[in-house]
Amino acid sequence: MGLFERWLSVWVALAIAAGVALGSLFPPLFAGVAALEFAHVNLLVAVLIWVMIYPMMVQIDFAAVRDVGKRPRGLVLTLIVNWLIKPFTMALLGWLFFRLLFADWVDPQSAGEYIAGMILLGVAPCTAMVFVWSQLTRGDPNYTLVQVSVNDLIMVFAFAPLVSLLLGVSDIQVPWATLLLSVLLYVVLPLGAGVLTRQWLQRRAPEQLPQLLQRLKPWSILGLLGTVTLLFGLQADTLLSQPVTIVLIAIPLLVQTYGIFAVAYLAAWKLRLPHPIAAPACMIGTSNFFELAVAVAISLFGLHSGAALATVVGVLVEVPVMLSLVAFANRTRHWFPSTE
Secondary structure, eight states: OHHHHHHHHHHHHHHHHHHHHOOOOOHHHHHHHHHHHETEEHHHHHHHHHHHHHHHTTTHHHHHHHGGGOOOHHHHHHHIIIIIIHHHHHHHHHHHHIIIIITSSOHHHHHHHHHHHHHHHEEEEEEEEHHHHHHTTOOOOOHHHHHHHHHHHHHHHHHHHHHHHHHHSSOOOOOOOHHHHHHIIIIIHHHHHHHHHHHHHHHHHHHHHHHHHHHHHHHHHHHHHHHHHHHHHHHHHHHHOOOHHHHHHHHHHHHHHHHHHHHHHHHHHHHTTHHHHHHHHHHHHSOHHHHHHHHHOOOOOOOOSEEEEEHHHHHHHHHHHHHHHHHHHHHHHGSSOOOO
């Protein structure tokens, strides 16, 4: 591991502190950055995430992607966790914490909105950041691509019915522009660029491919740090003005995240999945597609609603928590076989 990977938790902590400090000191600057969005997708965040994902996309070998169908267990595990477990446990935890445990501290209307925001996060499995978590755990890039693609396809058909069922509301308007633009920016474009880069090098100078991957590694981490700084800078005012509310929302989200990972990781261990497939499979089931969740929360409940706040807290909690899970997955690599 290089310097960036070895001390990644330290860099992320510094990026969080820098984001909050800069967001507090220069609010007009971050307000301008926040305005650079289309269909609830911040374009600068999209660029930084693209920088993170591109190095992994160069590793994609479509000849190997065709063989993923011969190893379906990791894909089945991801789908079961994402669509049959995670949405319902998120709804249950939201009700348990905000209707029972936190009932004395939160008024009923706000509690209902916080629960709604949590449900929106639970029904939106991650699209972009999974590639980063997969790379940090030395996951199989070909298998990760298939897992993300299948989840995105299912999300097109299952998101609105699940949200309607769990929120008890009808006529859910899925923000198709947000969904399609995110998939385009976070999957299609970097994948296309990665494939073209790989094919060009394989034709011209195949011996340079490993060198290119090594040179791109730091850029992936720098993209992650830039994203963290920007996200926390954009939400600095919320963090500083509502710290108690942020903590109350974060507690059930933390329980959900670690709980889902534990269930998925135990299942992967029982199935004897190889670690390069098991680790990304569990990361996909644990992280969230926050752009979609935020967009739907705003459209259903309003920009300043408790639901929108809950989805934003999900964004802020995700990166540090997922890094801790990456570290755990790397330390327990010996629990799993290295190959199928």
